[in-house]
Amino acid sequence: MLNEKKDLAIDCCLLAGRLMIESGAETYRVEDTMTRMAISQGLIGTQSFITPTGIMFSLGRDGSTRLMAIRHRVTDLEKVALVNQVSRKLTTNELTIEEAYEELQKVASANLMFPFFLQIIAAAIASGSFLILFEGSWWDVPAATIAGGIGFVVATFIHDITRVKFFAEFLAAAFVGIVAFLAILLNLGADLNIIIISGVMPLVPGLLITNAVRDLMAGHFTSGVSKGAEALLTAFAIGAGVALVLSF
Amino acid sequence: MTWIIQAFLSLIIAISFAIIFNAPRKKLLACGVVGMSGWMIYSGYSILTGDSVQASFAGAFVVALAAHILSKRFKMPMILFSVPGIILLVPGGLAYNAMRNVVENDYLTAISFASRAFMTSGAIAMGLVFAEVLMQLIFKYLRKKETTSHNA
Numbered sequence: 341m342l343n344e345k346k347d348l349a350i351d352c353c354l355l356a357g358r359l360m361i362e363s364g365a366e367t368y369r370v371e372d373t374m375t376r377m378a379i380s381q382g383l384i385g386t387q388s389f390i391t392p393t394g395i396m397f398s399l400g401r402d403g404s405t406r407l408m409a410i411r412h413r414v415t416d417l418e419k420v421a422l423v424n425q426v427s428r429k430l431t432t433n434e435l436t437i438e439e440a441y442e443e444l445q446k447v448a449s450a451n452l453m454f455p456f457f458l459q460i461i462a463a464a465i466a467s468g469s470f471l472i473l474f475e476g477s478w479w480d481v482p483a484a485t486i487a488g489g490i491g492f493v494v495a496t497f498i499h500d501i502t503r504v505k506f507f508a509e510f511l512a513a514a515f516v517g518i519v520a521f522l523a524i525l526l527n528l529g530a531d532l533n534i535i536i537i538s539g540v541m542p543l544v545p546g547l548l549i550t551n552a553v554r555d556l557m558a559g560h561f562t563s564g565v566s567k568g569a570e571a572l573l574t575a576f577a578i579g580a581g582v583a584l585v586l587s588f
Numbered sequence: 589m590t591w592i593i594q595a596f597l598s599l600i601i602a603i604s605f606a607i608i609f610n611a612p613r614k615k616l617l618a619c620g621v622v623g624m625s626g627w628m629i630y631s632g633y634s635i636l637t638g639d640s641v642q643a644s645f646a647g648a649f650v651v652a653l654a655a656h657i658l659s660k661r662f663k664m665p666m667i668l669f670s671v672p673g674i675i676l677l678v679p680g681g682l683a684y685n686a687m688r689n690v691v692e693n694d695y696l697t698a699i700s701f702a703s704r705a706f707m708t709s710g711a712i713a714m715g716l717v718f719a720e721v722l723m724q725l726i727f728k729y730l731r732k733k734e735t736t737s738h739n740a
Contacts, residue, residue: 576687
């Protein structure tokens with residue numbers, strides 16, 4: 341009986357941790373949340389080791405150690421907020437462990453993303469606005485808007501088909517380059533470089549770079565280095581995609 | 589006039605990224621305001637001193653402060669507000685330029701762009717960490733004050 345309850349508590353902690361990492365939460369927050377949830381269930385002295393590709397969670401001397409692999413990562417802030425809410429309620433005893441596990445499973449299977457066309461519009465508008473913030477001329481705004489929107493669409497579609505993130509980013513950057521090049525050719529834009537930079541802004545791994553440095557500063561070297569490698573590969577894919585177009 | 593346009597556009601960009609990153613629907617405007625404050629501090633500071641690394645530090649510091657205050661106010665994780673806000677400051681253009689020069693075989697230019705991108709992202713991360721430490725100290729102080737006044 342006691343063991344069953346312990347198992348459920350571990351499952352709950354691991355599921356919460358997995359959801360948070362998959363949605364892009366910071367490493368130390370995942371660790372903190374898992375420890376708090378464990379303590380609220382009477383599991384003292386738990387240890388967790390968290391990397392972007394997997395979680396290890398141990399009860400210490402008199403319990404089992406579990407492992408959870410993490411295969412894909414996106415940025416989904418709403419899920420981070422929901423998991424945080426569940427863990428808050430669990431620690432203040434508003435929810436029992438069974439109810440919390442059910443809630444977490446609901447969060448795991450739910451699709452809470454904004455509709456896809458809204459995301460495309462957001463990416464397009466962001467690209468157009470970035471062009472002005474980068475001190476481009478208003479004449480180039482339509483080209484950057486279209487390039488950003490098309491880049492985002494291509495990145496999402498190719499990623500859905502091939503499941504290879506870097507290939508999708510490579511093709512998306514190439515499309516951004518083609519759109520910018522066509523805009524210059526048709527005399528609808530003036531500065532090729534600034535249109536391309538604004539167009540690839542929704543794709544660049546700025547967040548990953550910053551998170552990587554932050555994890556390194558906090559002493560989470562495994563997470564920091566692997567996030568840094570991911571960011572480097574993404575930046576390389578984007579640079580190569582643009583260069584492919586420019587070399588013709 | 590350009591200030592108003594910049595403020596408006598940075599608000600729009602932060603909200604757009606909040607949509608792409610799927611922030612909770614009711615907090616979109618708050619995300620936008622965080623991003624706007626960060627960008628305005630960044631651009632004001634970089635005009636004053638002409639140093640974009642220091643300006644990134646100041647901007648990230650303000651973003652993290654604002655995100656912290658909002659996260660306490662709404663009882664939600666801080667990352668919700670800091671992520672869409674920080675995107676505006678992130679050296680995406682520099683990282684792109686560095687990689688473009690690498691694939692075009694111009695390694696010297698690439699290294700200078702890459703080191704600037706690295707310095708800027710380091711400054712942003714430092715701004716975030718410093719603000720976090722500052723807020724923790726303040727909250728610890730406030731809590732201590734509260735408990736002593738209860739006891740008295």
